Amino acid sequence: MRSDFFSLAGVVAAFLALVPAMQSAHAEPAHGIAMYGEPALPPDFVSLPYANPDAPKGGRIVTGNVGSFDSLNPFTLRGSPPWQLRFLTHESLMGRSWDEPFTLYGLLAESVETGPNREWVEFTLRPEARFSDGSPVTVEDVIWSYESLGTAGHPRYRGFHDQTASIEQTGPRSVRLTFAEEDRELAIIAGLRPILQKSQWQGRDFADAPPDEAPIGSAPYVIDSHEFGRFLVLKRNPDYWGADLPLRRGISNFDEIRIEFYGDNTVMQEAFKAQALSYIREFNAERWNTQYDFPAVQSGDIVKSEIPHSKPSGMTGFVMNTRRPPLDDWRVREALIQAFNFEYINDTLTGGLQPRITSYFSNSELGMQPGSATGRVRDLLMPFAGTLPPGALEGYSLPVSDGSARNRGNLRVALGLLEEAGWTVQDGELRNTQGQPFRLEVLLQQDALIQQATAIMDIYARALERLGIDLQVQSIDKAQYAERERLFDFDMTFMRRSLSLSPGNEQRFYWGSEAAEQPGSRNLMGMTSPAADAMIDAMLTSRTREDFVAATRALDRVLTAGRYVIPIHNYAVGRIAHLKELKYPVDNLPIYGDGIHFLPEVWWFEEN
Template identity: 40%
Template sequence: MKSLRYCLIAGCALVFAYAGSLSAEPRHAITLYDEAPKYPADFGHFDFVNPEAPKGGTLRLSGMNGFDSFNPFIPKGNPADRVGLLYDTLTYHSPDEPFTEYGLIAEKIEKAPDGTFVRFYLRPEARFNDGHPLTAEDVAFSFQALQEHGDPLYRYYYGDVEKAVIEGPHQIRFDFKHAGNRELPLILGQIAVLPKHWWANRDFTKTSLEIPLGSGPYRIAEFNAGRSVRFERVKDWWAKDLPVSKGMYNFDVITVDYYRDMSVALEAFKAGHFDYNFEYSAKDWATGYNSPALREGRIVKEELPNHSPVGMQAFVFNIRKPMFQDRRVRRAISLLFDFEWTNRQLFYSAYKRTQSFFENSDMAARGEPSDAERQILEPLRGKISEDVFGEVIKPSVTDGSGLIRDKQREAYRLLRAAGYRIESDRMVSPDGTPLRFEFLIAQANLQRVLLPFKRNLSELGIDMQIRVVDVSQYINRLRTRDFDMTSSIWSQSSSPGNEQLEFWHSSSADNPGSRNFIGLKDPAIDALVEGLVRADSRESLVNHAKALDRVLLWGEYVIPNYHTDVWRIAYWNRFEHPATPPAYDSNNGTGLMTWWVKPDAKPSSGENMQEKR
């Protein structure tokens, strides 16, 4: 342990040599810090599944705003929902553990003792759904295609990979540029393996509605462009009897019908036009499901505990814009968002204020820095504010009455200190430029949250215009950084790592398509992100995350919104699911692919609605 001050050199060397030899052995699963996985090599199935779940039936789901592509890997287009069901990955990410990967395509995984490579031993029986064998050639092709032509996220994820070496038809090794990146072997295990032979005469960089070939549990049977997709279970799926697949993918058919907005979708759900709804709106959860079907028990509402980090949902300042480059201006604008009134009047008091970029986890900064956090922050003294070494900054709090005169006065003082003044009832900069900006959104229902915020801003002479655009335009404007403010979510896992480079690091600021929407280019933040990625223990990871959290919060780069620590789901009662869902499931906490249709269930009523188009 780190707290021990002394140990015999020979004894330590023996322990480390033993640990290294263990990490060099091919294993059925790998973990972030080489701790033992929850499930042993001979496990039969996961605890969160029913291995005897019957196969059959149809699950009908909803989507929003259409789609124009079946290629989810590139930074173009709007891919169809659930298209990931077409593909297998080298490993299966366990939703029952913080960060463990079990072999899927890869029967065994071997990590170098010094962390300089990872080797995957592929199952000889793995094949694509056209019967073509899946080999190391396909893995190497997939890695190269994703790294060179995929979404910028992949370049950050795989940036420390020196090369992929095919060692045999069923064996591939990834060599790393640097030792010590513990997360990289697990990330490489999550590669969706694409068929090299199918892509040989196709352009991977283009959006397309040609039905792609995969090796996964489902294939696309038919679709109506932008309106609906029908997936059918691959009944001879090569991996159906593996321990990581038992009790999963039980529906013969999964359909996704697309709706114009959530309000129309909710009415369609209550009418029986689709089966399962994850609810985002507190108002709709409180009142929107009232119907004969709910009162008669044909619709079930459940709240499931959310054990996963919720990350940060926030209004985002694009600090590339001149008016947002002064922290005092950002803080002043933040003070005028009245969460307490919004929560009470619009959300039935269902939400909690988000106070961390790692909210709902042990990685969220609270109070003053611990000694361990101070050790991380101390080398940055002089490059970060002295305030970071004190109490963590929190969003402002109001009494919920809607009267925020004290916040407006504080905001005015900050703006005056930044050189602003009131002129003809407008807040203007030192050169006379009005403080005016556009808030870009794609979902019209967000306007009800923004309009009270807009009113509070206007009372101080600040002009915020709300611009609603379609999804395609919204995505393109985000990618090209053509926005002043917008709403965004930075989701977090229980073991954050390389994706933080894409969120906050200088290297991502100018890359179209990265999630560095803020435009951060701060050497201190870079150092904290790099330290987090290199963390060599869970304790170190948590402390680096807390230190990073403090600096990001102090910068006032976003206006934190709100969150709930439960998942809100509603479904028609012809379904059953295991009693205990996986603790860390990213699919709204439900483990939906472990559900099944009751053998005696009657179909829900309802045909496709014309207005959903």
């Protein structure tokens, strides 16, 4: 045994002696980084494949938001800024290609390198990188941004900070982050943190920044003017430092972007018909087919464009807050799903034209497969068999009604589940063993989907009434909604989670146990599932695409069988109605389809 020990020790010593050489051989500066494999674009690429490098610059577009805003700072929890700000006015060390699952290319940084296991990542800044006021972007700005956002910024930035062991300057223009845990995605996430100007906040509390002070950024657009609650105007910076970068050719082509704010979606729709807005996104397939025949469309002044995509369906629907009884009982949640007559609702509101979401990652290879879990997916889930929701291993699918208004069969199933959970009809009301009535409040905010969500809830309330459940809908303004959502002060609310072809650390913020009680987190359902946490860990440590897909399919089973959300429509196609002068690369659509990376980023203005 002793000779075996020394033999093993010799092997280990030899290996450790080789580690520096191995690290040196692996850590080559590169122009890009992919989650798996190599970046698709070569170091000398001219532009992103879905951008037109020869797109003309100029023109003005006007878009609309429903609701209001009271802040110009998108990086703290205080106030409600326009959602577009953090995408159009600030940059990160690297930028994303939306034609690949998850690949970044140099933006503020000219190169990236990693350790052999991505236990650290190092970025080298471009010497020409500048903030909008002309000052250089320095390593000091980068370090301050990571630390300030991670400690005083919005909660979405704090998880990454907790996973970072250290950040240090390694050269005049280089900075290295070393991670506290094994997670291959962290090196990529590091490249996407927004970089702010340290000197702007010297000696001040970033978390308590005044709402009318916008953080200085380095992106193509800067704030020109605004009036809280009414409008915001962004101007393209004529001195933007990165206009000739491959990642920026054919990008940010409009001279001005104006965002108008409306009290409700109906008023915004009328403004578009009058061509006071340059474009509008339509989420209802029936309205798209039947209500876009007004004179401007007939004359060709407004054009209808459909943008397909290959990303997962994500989850859109009504989320149930499991922090509150009786929604902490899966049988109650399943009963509420059974009572939701999707087939009738879909036929009534969209003419049956929009398919239903069937799981969180449906419409992609990452989605759970029908029937029982098999192979690697089953192996990942089996250690948690005792804690998994029913159906996670055996297979789970959403109930289907007969399409009639009464939905008798599913309502009978729902009533049986509610009785199992201790709820019975007493004097026309559903009550528990303590005699308390079953009452639910659905909290909705005033946005572009409020009209459809309210119509859905009106139909749903009549179905629940037949079960003896009192459902009340409360619609409030954006500021009130943001605060109540932050504190999880609701029974049910509308939720939309867009998911990518390379889901990662954001999954912890969406449904990880640590985020369940963290104010402002995106874990609206309050789920605390050891199985879900383990599947997210497996996704983040996967070395092969095959293992990653298996872990994501397993997570999809845990989420879907958990019955946390009543899913509604799958928006498999983006629908944009726009002025005829607005153009886009029709033959080179990104695999992620529509989004702010598409419109307004790669569109341009062209007079006919």
